[in-house]
Structure formats: structure tokens, C-alpha cells
Amino acid sequence: MQIDILNHFIKAYEDAYSNDFDDSFKGRIKTLCKKLNEPFMHLSHELNKELEELVFSLEKNINVAIIGQFSSGKSSLLNLILGCECLPTGVIPVTFKPTFLHYSKEYFLRVEFEDGSDIITDIENLAQYTDQRNELKKAKNLHIFAPMPLLEKITLVDTPGLNANENDTLTTLKELKNIHAAIWLSLIDNAGKKSEEDVIKENLEILGENSICVLNQKDKLIPQELENVLKYARQVFSKYFKEIIAISCKEAKVKESYKQSNFEALLSFLQNLDEESLKQKFVKRKISALCEILDNENKLFMEIFNQLSMKFQIYEEHLTSTYEKFLEEITVVNYQILNQLKSIGEKISNEIFNCVKEKEAYFYKKSTKFLTKNFYVKYDYKAPFISSDDAYLAMFYNSDVLNKEFKKIKNEISYSFENIKEKLTQFVSSLEKEILLFKAEFSNIQKDNIFQSDKNFSDLRVFCNASEEYFLKDFKELLYKNLLDLDLFFEKLNLKAFANYENATKLSLSFFSRKINESRTLYELDSSEFVLFYPKKNEIYERVLKELNVYEFENLLIDKPIIAKIAKNFFEKNKILIEEKKQIIEFKKTELYKRKKQIADSRDLLKEI
16 A cells, blocks of 8 residues: 555656656756756745746747837837727826737737736727726736737737836836847937936846837938937947837828838838747746746855854854863862862861860879878879860850851852853853844745745744754753752752851861860870870861861862863863754755755756757
8 A cells, every 4th residue: 555655656756847858949948947846946836837937938929028218109109010099199108007919810909907807898998998097997917909910920018118107117127027029219319318228238138139229200300310319329229239220100100201211120120030039048038037036045045054054153163262261260269169168177277276275183093102002192284175065156156257257258159150150151142142133033034036935935934933942952951951060069068068167166176075085084094104185276177177078079179170070061062062053054055055056957957958
């Protein structure tokens, strides 16, 4: 069952994407379109439809646009071609929708509306839909059908006049993208104006090499003036147009002056257009433009991923540049903590040493003399002592000097720990800020061209919206673990040292009191053999350090510095995570490299056609 499903899928894929085409121009274009439409390219519906229409356009008429400023005589010229006064003329701009002239055995008008509907009507009703002073249902395009042999292989396009208003100009420029050749119509006394040349330059690639410039109303000039105007126009426009001719629509309307109107030169240009060559150039130009759109989309995505990758590169460089200095700061903190622990021990030991006193003491011992034998003799001596309870009370309960001092030291060490934690947090916060900025900038990115891929942009938005999950979660978890390790170490330090100093004092006092008492016992047994124990200051100091666990923490702070170990783990794991995130980005870029190559191969194939 599963094999059947797999075979069915393979067959469906081959039917859709593995068709072989002949070596004709159309076949090679189909091959190119298939290449662009590979599944991983994720072409938009609009682009896929555009490719299909381009292939279909090879079987259709070529489009030749009539372009010019309003009132330049476009409608008069087309009326002459149509053989009847179909298009309205006037001193105000009236043609406000693109009008297409097609061949038919009889005259009629088809109107396409903005809502997708259309109607077929008499050509006499044309003015109702071309005059923008009329308020009718919004028309999208007008199609005039006429029994003119010239239109059997050519579709003429009457565009709204340039400079009439902004909307009409935009409509004209939009229609220019779908033409094979153009007739640039200008009034002869305005020929060569800079405003016209600027528009021509902007659309030079679209106009192509088979367009001509037609200067209307030559009847206004005497022969010498006409020669001068043509000379000037050729100087300005010859680099843009295949030919520059002067005509008179007014003279062409009258049989007697038709020949001198030079209208036949215009008709000759239209009749002698190389249709196949124009169709092929048009298709190649359009596909090239589509490849440019796809390439720009790919470059946009690549730039976005490069920006993200650069954020991690900068973050890594920041970690590397601050690593050694940060460890040095931790080393300083370690010694500060150790020295403060020792200072606690020194303060306690000094207080204990100051509490070592002497008191009058005595003991009885049998006399060894003959006359007093079996009698006990009293011996007086000075005995050392420490009143542990009194000393402890004096240090901590009857005076809060030491308590305040120890609290101050604890706060200083706590501040050092918080400072280390804050710096670790700042590292991740700096990355978090950049990732959130990235998310804010691109999580709602929209395509700005109808031919861009809906799926690619959708996938990018999903990716950017998940950037916290992809690129922050692991860093935050690592940070929290390291902060927890620091908190645990500080808590251990607190419990065994800072919160233990009173207990350590008690234990030290008890230890030395016991040793003093033991020495007194031995001394009283044999004063010649044993001496009384007087604790020295350094002995007290060493004992207090032991009870405060200072030697254990010296190992954890200096010999095997646990804070530095936590910091090293933070930096090393960060770099591992950075590499993992870069790999995620590189994987996304791999898709772009694949598309980039496909676009480049398609462009190379287009050049070979």
C-alpha cells in the first residue's frame, strides 16, 4: 500500500516537473519556466501564472503601445488606423483607461470592469467609458474590435496620456511593461523636451530597440522649420528610437493631402515589424525581470540571515574580548573573599586572646617530707582561664561592634557575587536585545512585489517569530544554571562562614577552655613534668580559621576556584551555543544558495536561448 502511494507521488511529480520539451524557442522557454518552478523555489501563484501567460503570449499578437502626453494626438492617430472616428478627441485628457485595438470582421466594443464583469456593446458607446467626466461603473480595460488587416497580427494599445494626472501616468507606465514595441508620439513643436527624455530614459529597457518616435502636426511648420526640428529631435532621440518620423494626422484625414501627411511611413513601420523576434525578446525580457525579482527576494533573505549571523558574531567577539578581564576580576574577588574571611577570623581570635586571663588557684598534694608524711600540702599558683560564656556575651550580645563588622563584610561579599551575576546577565541581555530587535524588524515582513513568494515570506515570518525559541532559550537556560551555581556557592559560604562566625567563636572558646583545663589537671598532677597551657594568638587564629571553614573555602576560591570554573563554563557553553545557532542560520541559507544557483542557471539558460 505504501509503495503504491510512493509510486503515485513519483508519477505525479514527474508529470508536473519532469516534462521534456522540444528544442524550439517555445520549448526552451517551457524548459526554463519548469526550472524556475521547481518545488523548492516556492513560486507565488501570480508568478506561476505569469510564466504560463508568457509562454502563451508566443501564440498571441504583439502589443504596440501609443505613448505620449495628453492632447498629443494619440486618439486622432488611432482613429486614422481604425478607419473611423471611434476614439474621442479633445483639449482635456479624456482617455483614462488602457484601450486595446484588436482585429475582428466587424466593429464592436468590449468593456472589462474592475469587479471582473464585462459587456459587449456598440462601438458608438465608447465615449461613455473613455471620458473621465462621465460617472459610470468603473472600467478596467477597453477593447475595440475593428476589421483592419493591420490588427490581425498587431494589438495596438492606447494608453492614458502622460502628465495628465498622476493616476493616468502610473497606468501608462504599468502598461509599458506588457508591450513589444512603442510609438512615442509628440507634438512637433514640443519635440525633444527634457521631461519626455527623462521618461524615455526611465523606461528605455521596456521601450526596446524596435520603437519609433512620431512627431505629429508637421503641417504647422514650413519645410525649413521641419528640417530643423527633425535634426534637433534626431540629436536628442536617435539613441533611444529606431526611427524618427514626422506626420500630420490632420493632412492624413484628407484624401488630397494624405500622401504629404507621411502617414504611410508610420503604417510601413507597423506592417514590417518582426513579430517573432519581438515576441522572443519580450518573453526573454520579462523572464529576465522575473529572475531579477526572485534574485532580489533571495538577496533580501540572505541579508536578513546575514544580519542575524552577524549578531552572534558580534556577541562572540564581545565574549572573547572580555573573557580574560572577567576572569581577572573573579580572581580579585576570590582573594577579597578569602581575605575577608581571614579578617573575620583575625577579629575573633584577637577578642579571644584578649579574654585569656589569670586567676588565683591552688591544689593539695601529699607531702613527701619525713615529718609531714601523709599530710596534704596546699600549693598556690596562677592559673590561666577563659570564661567562654562571658567572653561570648561580651563579644556578641553586650556589644554589637563585631556583629556590625561581620554584617558589613557579608554585604560586601554579597555585592561581589551580585556584581558577577549581573555581568553574566548583561552578556545574555545584550544578545536578547539584538534578537528581540531582529524579531521586531522582520516578524511581520511582507512582500512588496506580487511575484515574490508567499510561502518564502510566510516561512520567514514564522522563523522570525520563533527567534526567541531558536536563539534565546538555550542561552537563558545556561545563564539561569550558572546563576544558580553561584547562588548555591554563596549559600554554602554563608552557612559555613558568615552565618557561622558566632558558632565558630563558641567552638574555639570551648576548645581552648578545654585545653587550659586539661593542662591544669596535668600540672596539678606533676608540676615538674607539665606546664600550664597559655593559648598563643596565632594558635587561636588558626583554630578560628578552621572552625570558620576558611581552609575549605581557600581551596574552593584559590586552589580550585569554583567561581572561575562557573564563569569558564558559562563562556565555553556560550561559544558552543553560538556555533549551534550559526548552524541553524547556515541551514536556512543553504536553501537560499540552492535557489540562487537555480536562478543563476535559469539566467544562463535564458542567455543561450
